[in-house]
Amino acid sequence: MARRIGTEVSLAVADAVKMAAPDVISAYPITPQTHIVEELSEFVANGELDAEYIPVESEHSAMSAAVGAAAAGARVYTATSSQGLALMHEILFIASSMRLPMVMTVANRSLSGPISIWNDHSDIMAERDIGWVQLFVENGQEALEFTWAAFRIGEDKRVMLPVVVNMDGFIMSHMIEPITIPDQEVVDAFLKPYEPQIKLDTADPVTFGPVGVPEVYLEAKKQCEQALLDSKAVVSEVIDDLNHTFGRQYGLVETNGAEDAETVIVTMGSLGESVMTAVDRMNANGKAVRQARIRLWRPFPVEEFMDAVSGAKKLVVIDRAISPGSVNGPVAQELKSVFYGRLDAPEIVNVIAGIGGRDVPVDDFVQMVELAEKGELAETYTLWGLDSDA
Amino acid sequence: MLKDIDLSGVDKTKLKEIHKMESMVSSGHRACQGCGEVLAMGMVTRVAGPDTIVCNATGCMEIISSPYPQTAWKVPWIHVAFENAGAVASGVEAAIKALHRKGKVSSKPNILCFGGDGATADIGFGSLSGAMERGHNLLYVCLDNEAYMNTGIQRSSSTPYGASTTTSPCGTESIGQHTQKKNMPRIIAEHGVPYVATASPSHPTDLMDKVAKALAVDGPAYLHIYSPCPTGWGSKGEKSIEIAKLAVETNLFPLYEVVGGRFGFTKKIKKVKPIGDYLKLQRRFRHLTEKEIGFIQQTVEDNYEELERFCQATAKCEE
Amino acid sequence: MSKQSICAWQRLEPGAAIRDPGNAAALKTGDWRTLVPVLNEDECIKCTMCAVFCPEFCISEHEDGFFRPDLNYCKGCGICANECPKTAITMVMEEK
Numbered sequence: 001m002a003r004r005i006g007t008e009v010s011l012a013v014a015d016a017v018k019m020a021a022p023d024v025i026s027a028y029p030i031t032p033q034t035h036i037v038e039e040l041s042e043f044v045a046n047g048e049l050d051a052e053y054i055p056v057e058s059e060h061s062a063m064s065a066a067v068g069a070a071a072a073g074a075r076v077y078t079a080t081s082s083q084g085l086a087l088m089h090e091i092l093f094i095a096s097s098m099r100l101p102m103v104m105t106v107a108n109r110s111l112s113g114p115i116s117i118w119n120d121h122s123d124i125m126a127e128r129d130i131g132w133v134q135l136f137v138e139n140g141q142e143a144l145e146f147t148w149a150a151f152r153i154g155e156d157k158r159v160m161l162p163v164v165v166n167m168d169g170f171i172m173s174h175m176i177e178p179i180t181i182p183d184q185e186v187v188d189a190f191l192k193p194y195e196p197q198i199k200l201d202t203a204d205p206v207t208f209g210p211v212g213v214p215e216v217y218l219e220a221k222k223q224c225e226q227a228l229l230d231s232k233a234v235v236s237e238v239i240d241d242l243n244h245t246f247g248r249q250y251g252l253v254e255t256n257g258a259e260d261a262e263t264v265i266v267t268m269g270s271l272g273e274s275v276m277t278a279v280d281r282m283n284a285n286g287k288a289v290r291q292a293r294i295r296l297w298r299p300f301p302v303e304e305f306m307d308a309v310s311g312a313k314k315l316v317v318i319d320r321a322i323s324p325g326s327v328n329g330p331v332a333q334e335l336k337s338v339f340y341g342r343l344d345a346p347e348i349v350n351v352i353a354g355i356g357g358r359d360v361p362v363d364d365f366v367q368m369v370e371l372a373e374k375g376e377l378a379e380t381y382t383l384w385g386l387d388s389d390a
Numbered sequence: 391m392l393k394d395i396d397l398s399g400v401d402k403t404k405l406k407e408i409h410k411m412e413s414m415v416s417s418g419h420r421a422c423q424g425c426g427e428v429l430a431m432g433m434v435t436r437v438a439g440p441d442t443i444v445c446n447a448t449g450c451m452e453i454i455s456s457p458y459p460q461t462a463w464k465v466p467w468i469h470v471a472f473e474n475a476g477a478v479a480s481g482v483e484a485a486i487k488a489l490h491r492k493g494k495v496s497s498k499p500n501i502l503c504f505g506g507d508g509a510t511a512d513i514g515f516g517s518l519s520g521a522m523e524r525g526h527n528l529l530y531v532c533l534d535n536e537a538y539m540n541t542g543i544q545r546s547s548s549t550p551y552g553a554s555t556t557t558s559p560c561g562t563e564s565i566g567q568h569t570q571k572k573n574m575p576r577i578i579a580e581h582g583v584p585y586v587a588t589a590s591p592s593h594p595t596d597l598m599d600k601v602a603k604a605l606a607v608d609g610p611a612y613l614h615i616y617s618p619c620p621t622g623w624g625s626k627g628e629k630s631i632e633i634a635k636l637a638v639e640t641n642l643f644p645l646y647e648v649v650g651g652r653f654g655f656t657k658k659i660k661k662v663k664p665i666g667d668y669l670k671l672q673r674r675f676r677h678l679t680e681k682e683i684g685f686i687q688q689t690v691e692d693n694y695e696e697l698e699r700f701c702q703a704t705a706k707c708e709e
Numbered sequence: 710m711s712k713q714s715i716c717a718w719q720r721l722e723p724g725a726a727i728r729d730p731g732n733a734a735a736l737k738t739g740d741w742r743t744l745v746p747v748l749n750e751d752e753c754i755k756c757t758m759c760a761v762f763c764p765e766f767c768i769s770e771h772e773d774g775f776f777r778p779d780l781n782y783c784k785g786c787g788i789c790a791n792e793c794p795k796t797a798i799t800m801v802m803e804e805k
Contacts, residue, residue: 023488052484057520061477064470068481071468074489094470098724160723198723200443200466202499207461207727209469216458219718220725409760417767417782418733424786429764458725459715462733594761628787631762
C-alpha cells in the first residue's frame with residue numbers, strides 16, 4: 001500500500017533515490033541539498049540501500065566520480081547546489097558528451113558573491129548549455145516522482161544523457177509536505193533496471209574520451225545535441241506513463257487559469273504555486289489571467305510552449321536569475337527567441353523576482369500583472385523588490 | 391600507523407621475460423622519439439595486463455594515445471579531464487565493487503590511473519588525495535617529467551630547483567626554478583595507504599615488481615615514476631634511459647618503497663656519482679654555475695640522508 | 710560547403726568512443742625516422758635489453774633468436790643502440 005506521510009521534501013527525494021536502487025552515489029555536502037545525501041548515506045550505512053556511497057572531497061570530484069561510475073555501467077546519483085554546481089561546471093559538459101546517464105538533484109540556490117545560501121535559479125541558469133536534460137519541479141510529490149522519471153529518461157537508449165531535476169532550495173528542500181510514497185513494486189514496474197549500451201568492460205575494451213580532432217569534434221557535438229533534442233519525445237512518453245501510473249496530469253508545459261485570457265504569467269519552479277494562488281484570486285475577481293509553468297527547460301519544448309500560450313497577447317515572464325549585461329533574464333531571453341519573427345508573437349515583459357531568497361508574496365504577482373497590463377513595467381526587465389533611491 | 395604487509399609472495403618479473411609480456415599500449419602511439427614516459431607506461435601495463443581499466447588524466451599520454459579515430463589502448467580506457475583522474479578512478483572502482491557485489495559484473499579488474507606531474511602534484515592534487523584517503527582499491531601512477539610538457543614546458547611544483555622552463559626561465563635575475571621539487575611520494579605515504587614507491591624505467595624489474603606489489607595490496611597504491619622527456623629537458627632521445635639511470639645513481643631519485651608505512655630502499659647505490667654527470671646531459675640545466683651545482687649536490691645528499699632516517703625510523707625492530 | 714570530417718555524425722559511437730582497441734597500430738610512425746638501428750649479429754648476445762627499453766614496443770624476437778625492430782613503427786630514437794651492452798646496434802642515416 002502506498003503511504004501518505006508528512007515529510008521533508010529532501011527526505012522524500014532520498015526515499016525516491018533509494019527506491020530507484022542506484023549502484024553508486026557520490027556527493028559532497030552543500031546547503032540546501034545536504035539533507036538528501038545525508039539520508040542516503042544513512043540508508044547505505046543501515047543496509048537499506050545496496051550502493052557504494054563515495055564521500056568525495058569536492059563537487060568537482062563528485063561529478064568526476066559520477067562520470068567514472070556511469071562509464072563503468074553503474075546507475076549513478078548525485079545532488080548539489082549553487083557553488084557546488086558551479087564547481088562541477090567543467091565536468092557537466094563531459095558527462096553529457098560521453099552520453100552517460102545519471103541523475104542529479106539541484107536544490108537551486110543563488111551564486112556568490114556575496115555569498116547567499118538562499119534560493120534563486122542563478123546556479124542552473126549558468127549551466128544552460130551543459131547538454132543535460134533539465135527538469136523543474138514545483139512540490140515534493142513532483143520531486144519524488146520526477147526522480148524516477150529522470151532515471152528512466154536518461155537511461156533510455158534513444159537518450160543516454162544525464163538528467164538534472166531542479167527544485168528550489170529551502171522553499172522545497174526544507175519544506176515538510178504531505179507526500180504519497182508508492183509501493184516498491186509500482187516503482188519497479190515504472191523504472192526497470194539499467195542496461196548500459198556501452199561501458200568500461202575488459203571483455204570489450206572501449207576508449208572513452210578520446211581527443212576530438214577538428215575532423216570529428218563538430219560531429220561529436222551534433223550527436224549529443226541530437227540526443228538532447230530527441231529526448232523531448234522520450235520525456236513526453238515517460239510523463240504519460242507517470243500520469244498513468246500515479247494519476248497525475250503532468251506535461252512539458254502545464255497551464256492553469258482562464259483559458260481565454262490575453263495575459264499569461266510564465267513561471268518555472270516553486271514560484272509557480274504562489275502564482276497559481278494569485279491567478280485563482282484574479283480569476284475569481286473577474287480578471288482573466290492564465291499561467292504557464294515550464295517543466296522541461298532543456299531541451300526547450302518550443303511547440304508545447306506555443307500551444308500552451310496560444311491566443312495570448314502578453315506574457316509576463318518571471319525569471320529567478322539575472323543575466324548580467326543581457327536584455328532579459330534567461331527565461332525571457334528564451335521565449336523571445338521562440339517567438340522571434342512570428343506575426344502572432346505576444347508582447348513579452350520580464351520580471352526578475354525572488355533573487356537570493358527574497359520573498360515574493362502572492363499579492364505581488366497580482367500587482368505585476370496590473371503593471372504589465374498598464375504598460376508600466378520596464379521594457380527590458382524589472383528587478384522586483386529592488387530598494388532604490390531613484 | 392605502521393602495518394605489517396607481507397608481499398613476499400608477489401611474483402617477480404624476470405628481466406629476460408619482459409619482452410614477452412604485452413604492453414597494453416600499442417605501437418603507433420604518437421609520443422616523441424625517446425619518450426621515457428610512454429616507455430614507463432608500457433612497463434606498467436605489461437604487468438597489469440589485459441584485465442585492467444585505465445583512467446588517464448589530460449596530458450601527454452592522453453594526447454599521444456587517443457587522437458580520434460585511433461586509440462593505442464588495448465584495455466578499457468577513460469579520459470575525463472586534467473585534475474580529476476583520482477576521482478574518476480574512484481567512481482570506476484566503486485561502480486565495479488557495487489556491480490560485482492550485485493552479480494552484474496563477473497570480474498574485478500585492476501583499476502589503474504595515469505597522470506603527469508602537473509595532474510598529480512598541482513591541479514589534481516586534491517582529487518588524488520581524496521582517492522587515497524578514502525581507500526579505493528586502485529593504483530595511481532604519476533609519470534613525472536618535471537614540467538607541463540604537453541603545453542610547452544611550463545614549470546610545475548614537481549620541477550626541480552635550477553631547471554629552466556618556459557615559465558621559470560633562467561635569466562640575469564633568476565636561476566630558473568627557484569623552489570624545491572614537491573615530494574609527492576612522501577605526501578602520499580602520509581595518507582597511510584598500504585603501498586607507495588618510486589620507480590624508474592632505467593630499472594625495469596624494480597619498476598615492474600613494484601607494479602605487481604601495488605596491484606596486490608588491498609587498497610590504494612601510488613607509484614611515482616621518473617619519466618625522462620627529451621623534448622622538455624633538452625636531452626638527446628637516445629639518452630633517456632642513461633639519464634634516468636644517472637638520476638638513480640647520483641641519489642637524486644632514490645628507488646624506495648613504503649609498505650604499510652615502513653620505508654625501505656629497493657636499490658642502494660654503492661658508488662654514488664656526482665650530480666654534475668646527470669645535469670650536464672640536459673639543456674634545462676646548462677646555465678648552472680659550479681657553485682649552483684655544488685648547492686644541488688648538497689641538497690641531494692641532505693635529502694638522501696633524510697630518507698635514510700625515515701627508513702631507520704620505520705624499520706621493523708629486530709629481535 | 711567544405712566538410713573536412715572523418716565520418717557522418719550518425720556513424721559515431723555514443724560519445725565518440727573508439728571501439729577498436731589498439732587500432733593506433735594502423736599509424737605507421739616509422740616515417741618519423743631519420744636514423745635507423747642496424748644490428749651487428751656477430752656482437753649481439755640476445756640479451757633482450759633493446760626490446761625492454763624500446764618506447765615504441767616494436768622490437769621483438771625473431772625465429773633466429775635475434776631481436777629486431779618493426780620498422781613500420783621505429784621512430785629511430787636510438788635508445789636501443791645506447792643501451793645495448795655490447796654496442797651491437799648502430800644508428801645510421803636511412804636512405805629512403
